[in-house]
Amino acid sequence: TGKSTLSSAIMGHPSYEVTQGEVLLDGVNILELDVDERAKAGLFLAMQYPSEITGVTNADFMRSAINAKREEGQEINLMQFIKKLDKQMDFLDIDKDMAQRYLNEGFSGGEKKRNEILQLMMLEPKFAILDEIDSGLDIDALKVVSK
Template identity: 55%
Template sequence: MATLEVKDLHVRAKEEEKEILTGVNLKMATGEIHAIMGPNGTGKSTLSETIMGNPNYEVLSGDILVNGQSIIGLPVDQRARAGLFLAMQYPAEIPGITNAEFIRAAINSRRAEDDQMPIPAFLKKLDHTLKTLDMTEEMSERYLNEGFS
């Protein structure tokens, strides 16, 4: 089971002197649901941005671990490859790129140039996954983030 663990995390925005996160601890395992709630300005977005590696935030001390391995200092793409993903409440719609095209590009980005997933194999896997998730094919043909919230 995969885990995300935040240990005694202290963070500040690089543009500010003030520490925003002051000793945050959190442990989550695959399949668990957690809600982080609080008024504006309490560090919810700072925590998520720091976990994903936004360079506008500086980790003063503490650690962020994925499956026991520190991700502090890793670039965003390596954090994503470790299994992290940050979804925004109102993502920008990208007309002209379908969800299916985006997913195939994401899959192929992890494969060698000479081992790209062929379209027929991708479509077969996509159909199987859509059935598993009880989603219609229409969703895969929508433009990226169209109608999402």
């Protein structure tokens, strides 16, 4: 118990306040960083119940997230992004149409989990927290996520 709460607190959810201690990532206390700075430092959280974001495609979300981690002028170009996305989607056996669907909108539980793993692979974080990543998955989705 408390795994989701701990994960949310580490990631900087505004509902939680850490009153003592440190969480170090590469020697930096990430509790002193804003949420976006934590992600840029290499922290990734795959949530138990990922949010739906209407109007933002998976591909746009991931490309924006990748570029947010990079220095100005070092953004991933469209062709590099598409090549990387196709490779990771093939590895995870994800239908290419998912890239153009709105973020988690109308996704099954298995699709949401696969999408979280796809984001993880695309962003290449230093440290990932996977909150109940296998919860509610059928056997096929569990095999893909376990890869």
